[in-house]
Amino acid sequence: xxxxxxxxxxxxxxxxxxxxxxxxxxxxxxxxxxxxxxxxxxxxxxxxxxxxxxxxxxxxxxxxxxxxxxxxxxxxxxxxxxxxxxxxxxxxxxxxxxxxxxxxxxxxxxxxxxxxxxxxxxxxxxxxxxxxxxxxxxxxxxxxxxxxxxxxxxxxxxxxxxxxxxxxxxxxxxxxxxxxxxxxxxxxxxxxxxxxxxxxxxxxxxxxxxxxxxxxxxxxxxxxxxxxxxxxxxxxxxxxxxxxxxxxxxxxxxxxxxxxxxxxxxxxxxxxxxxxxxxxxxxxxxxxxxxxxxxxxxxxxxxxxxxxxxxxxxxxxxxxxxxxxxxx
Amino acid sequence: xxxxxxxxxxxxxxxxxxxxxxxxxxxxxxxxxxxxxxxxxxxxxxxxxxxxxxxxxxxxxxxxxxxxxxxxxxxxxxxxxxxxxxxxxxxxxxxxxxxxxxxxxxxxxxxxxxxxxxxxxxxxxxxxxxxxxxxxxxxxxxxxxxxxxxxxxxxxxxxxxxxxxxxxxxxxxxxxxxxxxxxxxxxxxxxxxxxxxxxxxxxxxxxxxxxxxxxxxxxxxxxxxxxxxxxxxxxxxxxxxxxxxxxxxxxxxxxxxxxxx
Amino acid sequence: xxxxxxxxxxxxxxxxxxxxxxxxxxxxxxxxxxxxxxxxxxxxxxxxxxxxxxxxxxxxxxxxxxxxxxxxxxxxxxxxxxxxxxxxxxxxxxxxxxxxxxxxxxxxxxxxxxxxxxxxxxxxxxxxxxxxxxxxxxxxxxxxxxxxxxxxxxxxxxxxxxxxxxxxxxxxxxxxxxxxxxxxxxxxxxxxxxxxxxxxxxxxxxxxxxxxxxxxxxxxxxxxxxxxxxxxxxxxxxxxxxxxxxxxxxxxxxxxxxxxxxxxxxxxxxxxxxxxxxxxxxxxxxxxxxxxxxxxxxxxxxxxxxxxxxxxxxxxxxxxxxxxxxxxxxxxxxxxxxxxxxxxxxxxxxxxxxxxxxxxxxxxxxxxxxxxxxxxxxxxxxxxxxxxxxxxx
Numbered sequence: 001x002x003x004x005x006x007x008x009x010x011x012x013x014x015x016x017x018x019x020x021x022x023x024x025x026x027x028x029x030x031x032x033x034x035x036x037x038x039x040x041x042x043x044x045x046x047x048x049x050x051x052x053x054x055x056x057x058x059x060x061x062x063x064x065x066x067x068x069x070x071x072x073x074x075x076x077x078x079x080x081x082x083x084x085x086x087x088x089x090x091x092x093x094x095x096x097x098x099x100x101x102x103x104x105x106x107x108x109x110x111x112x113x114x115x116x117x118x119x120x121x122x123x124x125x126x127x128x129x130x131x132x133x134x135x136x137x138x139x140x141x142x143x144x145x146x147x148x149x150x151x152x153x154x155x156x157x158x159x160x161x162x163x164x165x166x167x168x169x170x171x172x173x174x175x176x177x178x179x180x181x182x183x184x185x186x187x188x189x190x191x192x193x194x195x196x197x198x199x200x201x202x203x204x205x206x207x208x209x210x211x212x213x214x215x216x217x218x219x220x221x222x223x224x225x226x227x228x229x230x231x232x233x234x235x236x237x238x239x240x241x242x243x244x245x246x247x248x249x250x251x252x253x254x255x256x257x258x259x260x261x262x263x264x265x266x267x268x269x270x271x272x273x274x275x276x277x278x279x280x281x282x283x284x285x286x287x288x289x290x291x292x293x294x295x296x297x298x299x300x301x302x303x304x305x306x307x308x309x310x311x312x313x314x315x316x317x318x319x320x321x322x323x324x325x326x327x328x
Numbered sequence: 329x330x331x332x333x334x335x336x337x338x339x340x341x342x343x344x345x346x347x348x349x350x351x352x353x354x355x356x357x358x359x360x361x362x363x364x365x366x367x368x369x370x371x372x373x374x375x376x377x378x379x380x381x382x383x384x385x386x387x388x389x390x391x392x393x394x395x396x397x398x399x400x401x402x403x404x405x406x407x408x409x410x411x412x413x414x415x416x417x418x419x420x421x422x423x424x425x426x427x428x429x430x431x432x433x434x435x436x437x438x439x440x441x442x443x444x445x446x447x448x449x450x451x452x453x454x455x456x457x458x459x460x461x462x463x464x465x466x467x468x469x470x471x472x473x474x475x476x477x478x479x480x481x482x483x484x485x486x487x488x489x490x491x492x493x494x495x496x497x498x499x500x501x502x503x504x505x506x507x508x509x510x511x512x513x514x515x516x517x518x519x520x521x522x523x524x525x526x527x528x529x530x531x532x533x534x535x536x537x538x539x540x541x542x543x544x545x546x547x548x549x550x551x552x553x554x555x556x557x558x559x560x561x562x563x564x565x566x567x568x569x570x571x572x573x574x575x576x577x578x579x580x581x582x583x584x585x586x587x588x589x
Numbered sequence: 590x591x592x593x594x595x596x597x598x599x600x601x602x603x604x605x606x607x608x609x610x611x612x613x614x615x616x617x618x619x620x621x622x623x624x625x626x627x628x629x630x631x632x633x634x635x636x637x638x639x640x641x642x643x644x645x646x647x648x649x650x651x652x653x654x655x656x657x658x659x660x661x662x663x664x665x666x667x668x669x670x671x672x673x674x675x676x677x678x679x680x681x682x683x684x685x686x687x688x689x690x691x692x693x694x695x696x697x698x699x700x701x702x703x704x705x706x707x708x709x710x711x712x713x714x715x716x717x718x719x720x721x722x723x724x725x726x727x728x729x730x731x732x733x734x735x736x737x738x739x740x741x742x743x744x745x746x747x748x749x750x751x752x753x754x755x756x757x758x759x760x761x762x763x764x765x766x767x768x769x770x771x772x773x774x775x776x777x778x779x780x781x782x783x784x785x786x787x788x789x790x791x792x793x794x795x796x797x798x799x800x801x802x803x804x805x806x807x808x809x810x811x812x813x814x815x816x817x818x819x820x821x822x823x824x825x826x827x828x829x830x831x832x833x834x835x836x837x838x839x840x841x842x843x844x845x846x847x848x849x850x851x852x853x854x855x856x857x858x859x860x861x862x863x864x865x866x867x868x869x870x871x872x873x874x875x876x877x878x879x880x881x882x883x884x885x886x887x888x889x890x891x892x893x894x895x896x897x898x899x900x901x902x903x904x905x906x907x908x909x910x911x912x913x914x915x916x917x918x919x920x921x922x923x924x925x926x927x928x929x930x931x932x933x934x935x936x937x938x939x940x941x942x943x944x945x946x947x948x949x950x951x952x953x954x955x956x957x958x959x960x961x962x963x964x965x966x967x968x969x970x971x972x973x974x975x976x977x978x979x980x981x982x
Contacts, residue, residue: 098474098492099493099494101473102461102471105458105462106461108423109462114423115457116455116551133455137341140354140556140559141557141559142455145552148549183470184470185472185501185502185504186502187499188501189499191498192496262586282586283583283586285579299565300564301565301567301582302565303579318576
């Protein structure tokens with residue numbers, strides 16, 4: 001495995017996460033360019049079957065242990081350190097998600113190597129791996145290198161389309177185990193969110209509100225637009241934190257990931273945690289008073305303006321267009 | 329019960345960020361610093377636990393521009409003791425800061441034993457690592473991250489930490505104390521403290537200073553920033569211009585063309 | 590009058606404090622108060638509980654959140670008690686200390702004002718960005734330290750909000766045409782802090798006062814002219830305790846003093862029916878009722894009509910005393926927005942233009958027009974905007 005590119009295959013509640021396929025797609029590119037194999041590392045307990053889905057990799061190293069059944073970053077990092085100590089890959093790609101957060105830091109201190117956070121993309125330059133990192137809430141881009149092996153590279157979701165990471169191939173699977181201390185952290189149970197009135201993931205149109213809506217009292221404006229477009233209202237984290245919308249309406253890292261036909265982002269700045277939840281929408285329209293807002297990096301169409309001022313006119317125009325086409 | 333809270337100052341992104349002349353870092357002259365948002369939540373969570381269980385609260389931070397404001401504000405909110413570590417070379421990456429903090433904690437009298445060490449789960453400038461896992465590793469303590477709620481059991485030996493997962497799912501984790509928790513959000517938004525109270529704290533209370541400890545290990549590999557630049561909108565967005573009516577009409581046309589309605 | 594030193598504890602020791610206890614319990618204050626019917630403790634009851642030694646009841650209710658510092662009670666009090674100036678801010682400070690949780694929007698406004706010098710949380714370095722769009726030269730003291738006759742204290746909404754910037758551009762053009770020798774503080778300017786003081790936060794106000802006085806003392810000028818009536822009040826009533834001794838005017842009465850020079854410049858006819866809303870700070874507090882009307886009458890074509898409640902009886906837009914950041918809270922409580930109440934009155938006059946002279950009013954009344962559906966038949970304009978429009982060739 002020395003010098004290979006590895007991808008930590010994130011699995012949670014019996015499913016391989018989409019971000020794993022994104023990382024595999026990127027890992028494949030890097031491995032091919034460097035002329036080295038791509039290995040997926042999968043941890044879990046009795047989860048060997050999942051290894052078959054990782055065909056984009058040349059091989060899968062499956063680490064099995066009862067303590068790896070649940071997402072415990074310290075334990076996972078210890079297991080990864082043990083299997084990588086002798087194998088010494090070139091780099092390990094980890095995803096920045098609520099499941100895998102902190103694994104990279106634990107792994108890097110455990111192995112005495114460097115980790116690079118916030119990677120949006122990685123490329124090969126003169127045989128070196130170079131990361132393009134998006135930091136400071138999306139406002140700064142840094143080009144970063146780590147000169148150690150393995151380098152732990154943490155990817156924001158969305159580095160590559162997940163589709164490109166799937167493959168029908170059956171990879172070779174090596175099964176191994178590790179010795180792990182009992183954990184002082186134990187998962188008692190998961191609490192699923194209450195079934196909301198609306199399943200955001202099933203909507204064709206979503207009207208999302210962020211801090212730029214300014215006031216809970218302005219929500220009806222967004223609701224009217226959603227109604228005119230035949231969709232539902234959702235929100236970014238700050239709006240949920242304020243209690244303006246229930247948690248079932250949260251889009252982003254701590255909420256749901258959606259792929260509607262149309263996503264209208266109203267007063268949402270576009271921090272990576274939110275973008276992650278909606279970047280694959282078919283058509284993204286953003287309204288924001290700040291022309292530099294990172295949301296304009298993912299939007300297809302943008303309106304620079306005050307959300308509260310723009311909304312009523314927009315809704316009215318849509319309604320009259322609909323009325324006109326009905327009469328036609 | 330004793331709770332230690334670790335605070336960090338980060339660049340305030342409300343003001344435009346400027347790049348230094350070497351093109352590899354932020355221009356520090358142009359920077360204002362603000363308390364990292366999730367650290368503010370960690371402090372709030374600690375204050376809530378203090379209100380519930382009568383814990384003693386200590387706050388530790390590395391010296392940085394405007395850190396005194398944050399520390400006096402913490403005192404005004406009810407923290408019992410605040411300290412800052414002075415004398416470190418700046419600027420520090422998160423990994424370097426975490427190294428100093430984790431080695432300072434056992435060597436500054438009164439910081440441990442602590443039943444809980446709380447800090448924000450992630451900050452906007454954590455390019456090369458996170459604080460909480462480094463502290464947990466160095467002090468050999470259990471860790472739970474992305475925490476949005478904490479309940480202590482009656483014996484004080486364990487805590488139930490609520491951790492956030494995708495899709496609004498929450499995981500309840502039981503963790504043996506003492507432990508390090510990376511806070512995502514406190515159970516309530518960070519409280520307001522009147523400026524007058526902070527000004528009173530500035531006059532009547534003080535920040536303890538501790539020197540940077542002699543660091544015990546040979547250092548860790550660093551990451552190298554080759555280039556840093558402002559993330560301008562990539563330009564592929566098509567901005568609709570004109571007065572609100574014209575813009576609405578344009579957008580309508582686009583949506584109709586895409587079969588949205 | 591120095592009102593900095595009156596506290597709840599030392600009320601009995603100062604004349605302003607003692608006068609509070611001369612209250613007749615007549616209830617005119619509660620009757621005049623625009624939110625009187627939703628307040629548990631209007632001024633009359635507040636003073637009654639103080640006399641009964643039970644004033645904590647006031648602090649532990651949220652009654653004072655509904656006070657928009659409109660001066661109506663103070664203007665009507667037969668004893669002349671300085672309610673809005675002295676008693677209410679003291680009570681509000683205590684309520685803040687006792688509230689389990691401050692409404693989020695208000696908290697952010699206060700935190701932003703402390704940190705960035707404006708309640709919107711906009712970068713302090715962008716405060717003077719509008720200057721480039723003014724179309725006339727505007728001197729900034731930090732860049733050109735020569736003395737000026739007038740220090741124009743622009744203030745927050747007039748610097749950062751697009752509609753406020755319209756006002757500033759109009760003001761700059763008027764100053765320029767009138768040959769006023771003026772300069773602004775630019776990015777060095779921070780909120781004068783009046784709303785912090787009247788709202789809940791004397792500590793915030795003192796911090797801003799210290800800062801602003803230090804900046805003033807760097808430069809040489811004869812008088813301060815400000816676009817914001819709240820800033821005008823702060824400079825008039827509180828800043829003298831820290832040495833503020835310069836001449837002081839709000840833009841509207843200042844321009845009225847130049848009426849003879851201004852009239853021939855107002856060449857363009859604006860055939861509009863205009864109704865003027867007396868702002869609380871300029872109107873009731875300082876009795877500047879005539880100056881804005883003189884200016885409006887000087888515009889050719891303008892026909893002035895009055896609302897039912899005008900001059901000392903004007904109904905507040907609801908933005909003072911923190912009201913600017915409590916709309917969410919008021920909505921949750923089911924209170925009617927005062928700006929909507931006022932706009933209905935304005936619409937009833939049949940006027941096409943609602944003229945104002947306080948920056949808060951523009952956004953509040955424009956919102957109300959939209960909500961009530963009157964926005965096609967009435968627009969909101971600051972007096973300076975109308976003057977500048979009439980001045981255009």
